[in-house]
Amino acid sequence: MTKDRDIQIGEAGGILAPPAVTAPSVLRERRKTLVSPKRLEGLAPSYDLIVVGSGLAGLTAANRVARQGQRVLLLEQHYNFGGLATWFKRQNGHIFDISLHGFPVGMIKTCRKYWTKEIADSIVQLKSIRFDNPQFSLQTTFDREDFTRILVEHFGIQAEVVASFFDTLRGMNFYDDQRLTTRALFQRFFPGRTDVWRLLMEPIAYANGSTLDDPAITYGIVFSNFMSKGVYTFQGGTDQLIKAMKAELVHNGVDIRNYAQVEQILVEPEGEGPPRCVGVVANGVRIPAKAVVSNANIKNTVFKLVGAEHFSPEYAAEAEGVRMNSASTQVYLGIREGETLPFVGDLFFTSSAPEFDSEALCALECTSRTFSFYYPEIRPGSERYAVVASINSNYRDWADMSDEAYQHHKEKYAREAIDVLDGYVPGIAQKIDHVEVATPRTFEFFTQHAQATSFGTKFEGLKVSQELPKHVQGLFHAGSVGIIMSGWLGAANYGVIVANEVDRYLLGLTKPTAGAREESAHV
Amino acid sequence: MSENEVRKLILDIIHDIAPDEDLSDVKSDVRLRDQLDLDSMDFLDIVMELRKRHQIEVPEEDYMELSTLDGCVAYLSPKFA
Numbered sequence: 001m002t003k004d005r006d007i008q009i010g011e012a013g014g015i016l017a018p019p020a021v022t023a024p025s026v027l028r029e030r031r032k033t034l035v036s037p038k039r040l041e042g043l044a045p046s047y048d049l050i051v052v053g054s055g056l057a058g059l060t061a062a063n064r065v066a067r068q069g070q071r072v073l074l075l076e077q078h079y080n081f082g083g084l085a086t087w088f089k090r091q092n093g094h095i096f097d098i099s100l101h102g103f104p105v106g107m108i109k110t111c112r113k114y115w116t117k118e119i120a121d122s123i124v125q126l127k128s129i130r131f132d133n134p135q136f137s138l139q140t141t142f143d144r145e146d147f148t149r150i151l152v153e154h155f156g157i158q159a160e161v162v163a164s165f166f167d168t169l170r171g172m173n174f175y176d177d178q179r180l181t182t183r184a185l186f187q188r189f190f191p192g193r194t195d196v197w198r199l200l201m202e203p204i205a206y207a208n209g210s211t212l213d214d215p216a217i218t219y220g221i222v223f224s225n226f227m228s229k230g231v232y233t234f235q236g237g238t239d240q241l242i243k244a245m246k247a248e249l250v251h252n253g254v255d256i257r258n259y260a261q262v263e264q265i266l267v268e269p270e271g272e273g274p275p276r277c278v279g280v281v282a283n284g285v286r287i288p289a290k291a292v293v294s295n296a297n298i299k300n301t302v303f304k305l306v307g308a309e310h311f312s313p314e315y316a317a318e319a320e321g322v323r324m325n326s327a328s329t330q331v332y333l334g335i336r337e338g339e340t341l342p343f344v345g346d347l348f349f350t351s352s353a354p355e356f357d358s359e360a361l362c363a364l365e366c367t368s369r370t371f372s373f374y375y376p377e378i379r380p381g382s383e384r385y386a387v388v389a390s391i392n393s394n395y396r397d398w399a400d401m402s403d404e405a406y407q408h409h410k411e412k413y414a415r416e417a418i419d420v421l422d423g424y425v426p427g428i429a430q431k432i433d434h435v436e437v438a439t440p441r442t443f444e445f446f447t448q449h450a451q452a453t454s455f456g457t458k459f460e461g462l463k464v465s466q467e468l469p470k471h472v473q474g475l476f477h478a479g480s481v482g483i484i485m486s487g488w489l490g491a492a493n494y495g496v497i498v499a500n501e502v503d504r505y506l507l508g509l510t511k512p513t514a515g516a517r518e519e520s521a522h523v
Numbered sequence: 524m525s526e527n528e529v530r531k532l533i534l535d536i537i538h539d540i541a542p543d544e545d546l547s548d549v550k551s552d553v554r555l556r557d558q559l560d561l562d563s564m565d566f567l568d569i570v571m572e573l574r575k576r577h578q579i580e581v582p583e584e585d586y587m588e589l590s591t592l593d594g595c596v597a598y599l600s601p602k603f604a
Contacts, residue, residue: 068571113568
């Protein structure tokens with residue numbers, strides 16, 4: 001635990017947080033000594049597969065390929081494994097989860113099949129999802145049955161229209177018209193009903209950064225996943241989940257290393273065909289491998305780790321054109337030991353904006369925030385409470401700020417989050433003894449994602465990700481792309497889909513013309 | 524390998540992938556996903572298990588052949604010959 005304290009997501013300069021140890025400037029210095037060839041001592045001379053990055057896609061791909069009997073090495077640049085499935089600890093016993101609440105029920109099956117029964121059995125439902133905004137205030141279990149009730153009773157929508165809407169979503173697949181936007185879909189079923197649009201869209205915007213103008217299929221697939229049975233979380237906390245996953249990786253023979261910064265993915269010319277991936281350079285050490293899965297951001301993979309010169313101009317241009325999803329700001333509020341909170345819901349979508357507006361949702365002038373409440377039940381045996389406010393943000397707003405403006409905005413975000421929260425949980429402000437803010441700059445430092453994206457890429461990123469092996473043999477990408485493959489479930493399942501490709505490649509079964517597997521996007 | 528053996532080997536794989544499913548009464552000519560709680564990820568698992576256990580590769584364009592138990596037997600039996 002004391003060891004963990006050194007390296008955390010988070011930054012100096014929360015209102016009450018002690019500045020010192022966690023500032024990126026401090027961590028940057030520390031990394032210089034820790035990211036060293038010594039971290040990579042004891043590795044095998046070569047691997048069947050190296051996985052670059054340990055987000056849920058990287059972790060799951062590594063585990064799946066190892067189970068097929070291949071020799072796998074997993075490299076993570078950060079201290080913790082898990083990518084944005086992460087947490088940090090602070091003095092006075094605080095633990096903050098970054099993205100634990102919540103994911104669709106499908107995660108139970110995914111964990112059971114690709115991880116362990118114990119992990120799957122620790123997944124529990126969040127029972128109370130709340131909304132409060134100028135258009136409505138309500139509570140729901142966030143499943144089809146309850147949403148149908150709400151849409152009919154609260155919003156006065158005809159039951160047949162609601163049923164038809166849900167059926168349409170469920171029937172959506174990858175081959176549908178990708179030009180249909182979510183806005184047009186909503187307009188078709190609920191014309192002019194911006195209150196309904198808000199109910200349907202706001203939670204998904206926080207789940208995957210999508211907007212009303214993204215393809216409707218991305219909305220339909222993700223929303224249907226949630227609507228099947230509600231929202232789930234992992235009892236035990238993110239730390240326990242990742243600990244269990246690490247143990248399972250080791251059990252399956254995967255070598256895992258943290259503080260292992262991959263600097264380069266090595267490719268060699270291969271006759272007339274596309275170049276072939278032959279390994280990586282990490283911490284200055286060359287590690288040969290037959291295949292590499294990059295769980296780094298797709299643009300970082302193409303342009304920083306491989307290099308544009310190894311790709312056709314067409315593919316490089318396509319990769320260049322991939323848009324990132326929005327970034328995030330989070331305010332972490334730790335409740336003093338011994339204090340308690342009443343149950344006020346698990347996830348609370350709050351907004352003072354008159355209507356749902358994708359741009360306003362990310363604007364620096366913050367009107368909308370989602371509170372995740374962490375009660376003691378999340379870590380059985382603990383008696384601690386924490387609240388995390390999540391805000392969608394534009395990377396550029398924060399990246400371009402002066403240091404003074406940056407400090408000012410961080411404090412403003414913290415103050416406003418506490419004020420809003422105090423309106424819902426009167427007196428909570430007096431119970432808080434730790435406040436800390438992570439901004440897109442913080443996330444950029446810790447994740448190294450292009451533009452600090454917290455939800456991967458827009459839709460077009462999926463194609464670029466899937467087609468990577470056509471351009472460099474033996475190089476695969478698995479990670480948050482295309483909106484569909486985002487979030488815990490999407491990322492983990494994408495890891496499995498890519499593991500199948502890797503397995504086939506390693507056994508020499510890949511046909512030279514193998515293309516992207518588009519139908520596999522139905523997760 | 525007899526057709527019955529191929530059939531059993533497929534059911535063994537499905538049992539391992541979906542341990543909660545009752546496989547005692549699987550109809551041979553009905554789509555597996557219509558009688559069992561199987562999704563596209565499960566079919567991916569079946570393909571990976573066939574490769575791991577029996578060194579049989581099912582290319583993507585042939586995934587449809589595995590939609591029923593009869594289909595599996597017809598498609599896979601020659602590969603075991």
